[in-house]
Amino acid sequence: MYYLSREDFISLLRSLEKSYNVYAPVKKNNQRFYKKFAGDYSDILVGEVRPFEPLKAFFSPGRESVAEGFKPDVRLGEDKPSCVVGVKACDLKGFKVQDYVFLNHDYEDPFYSGRRKANLIISSDCTCAIDTCFCLALGVKPYPQEDFDINLSPVEGGFVVELGSSKGREVFNQHSHLFRKADEDSICVREEQRKRIIKEVDENIKDNNIPLQDELEGVVEEEGETDIWEDEVKTCVECGACNTICPTCHCFLLYDEKDEDKMQRLRIWDSCLVKDFARVAGGANPRPKLWMRLRNRFVKKFNFFPRVADIYACTGCGRCILACPAKIDIREVLRRLVDKKRIKE
Numbered sequence: 001m002y003y004l005s006r007e008d009f010i011s012l013l014r015s016l017e018k019s020y021n022v023y024a025p026v027k028k029n030n031q032r033f034y035k036k037f038a039g040d041y042s043d044i045l046v047g048e049v050r051p052f053e054p055l056k057a058f059f060s061p062g063r064e065s066v067a068e069g070f071k072p073d074v075r076l077g078e079d080k081p082s083c084v085v086g087v088k089a090c091d092l093k094g095f096k097v098q099d100y101v102f103l104n105h106d107y108e109d110p111f112y113s114g115r116r117k118a119n120l121i122i123s124s125d126c127t128c129a130i131d132t133c134f135c136l137a138l139g140v141k142p143y144p145q146e147d148f149d150i151n152l153s154p155v156e157g158g159f160v161v162e163l164g165s166s167k168g169r170e171v172f173n174q175h176s177h178l179f180r181k182a183d184e185d186s187i188c189v190r191e192e193q194r195k196r197i198i199k200e201v202d203e204n205i206k207d208n209n210i211p212l213q214d215e216l217e218g219v220v221e222e223e224g225e226t227d228i229w230e231d232e233v234k235t236c237v238e239c240g241a242c243n244t245i246c247p248t249c250h251c252f253l254l255y256d257e258k259d260e261d262k263m264q265r266l267r268i269w270d271s272c273l274v275k276d277f278a279r280v281a282g283g284a285n286p287r288p289k290l291w292m293r294l295r296n297r298f299v300k301k302f303n304f305f306p307r308v309a310d311i312y313a314c315t316g317c318g319r320c321i322l323a324c325p326a327k328i329d330i331r332e333v334l335r336r337l338v339d340k341k342r343i344k345e
């Protein structure tokens with residue numbers, strides 16, 4: 001492990017600007033957002049908790065052109081790859097689902113795959129938890145363990161640095177003069193901090209009586225009918241915020257548009273809560289009722305993905321809890337489902 005002072009970290013980012021567009025979180029009104037940085041890093045925030053936007057936005061943007069006319073080439077919309085700084089473990093876990101969808105054995109999506117290869121991820125440990133964090137319930141630690149290139153653990157005056165990939169090692173080799181070997185004290189501070197955050201998230205889980213992933217097995221049945229869905233969905237306005245904000249949701253739709261003098265095919269994020277999501281030609285809809293669509297969202301996350309990919313498609317980031325205008329709380333829905341299953345047994 002290495003140590004990087006805050007000043008040297010800024011020098012590293014300034015150097016990376018030559019090859020990457022650098023994005024990192026800043027804090028505004030108690031929320032953290034990604035901002036594109038260049039030169040001035042005075043308001044950069046590394047640490048705290050996940051930013052408002054999910055990491056997927058850097059790999060499959062909410063709206064992008066995927067074809068122009070009949071040209072066979074694949075062009076990414078951005079001029080340079082992205083270096084995303086301050087990524088948290090709950091977003092990195094989202095790769096397990098996104099990779100399963102976009103890099104599967106049947107088809108490799110060239111846009112997603114191009115960005116997976118080109119983008120650089122400089123992740124960081126969480127240094128606090130907010131009320132909605134429940135990553136540990138889904139088996140995600142509040143510090144990155146995989147799928148990063150370089151990880152930063154904030155300590156006094158700088159960061160303890162861990163390299164997680166050959167890409168990260170290459171960046172390190174090119175800037176080795178900025179790093180030094182981490183001393184025992186810094187590593188101890190990192191471990192203590194990690195234990196403290198685990199305790200904070202654990203308290204969140206206990207205080208809110210959130211079920212742990214082992215208790216979720218079999219609680220969401222594909223065709224299961226329960227009054228829970230109808231009851232929970234009463235306030236849903238089909239805005240789709242729960243889908244767009246989620247680091248694991250990945251559904252999209254394609255449409256064609258005339259842009260000035262050319263035709264292009266666009267891909268935009270879709271939402272399974274919206275009535276027309278599953279409608280087919282002829283007008284038939286397998287999920288005409290809103291409660292069926294809410295159930296479908298939970299089926300995909302807690303039944304389908306564990307079956308096909310051995311993972312829950314929820315990372316406990318808590319974004320959907322804050323984004324939902326209807327105050328539908330995934331933790332509460334899961335708790336009700338677990339309680340219902342216990343009663344049945």
Ligand code: SF4
Pocket residue numbers: 242245246247248249313314315316317318319320321330
């Ligand atoms: S379902 Fe909600 S808590 Fe789970 S990963 Fe998606 S946004 Fe985060």
Ligand code: SF4
Pocket residue numbers: 235236237238239240241242243273323324325326327328
């Ligand atoms: S965010 Fe809430 S209101 Fe909007 S679609 Fe999702 S569940 Fe419905």
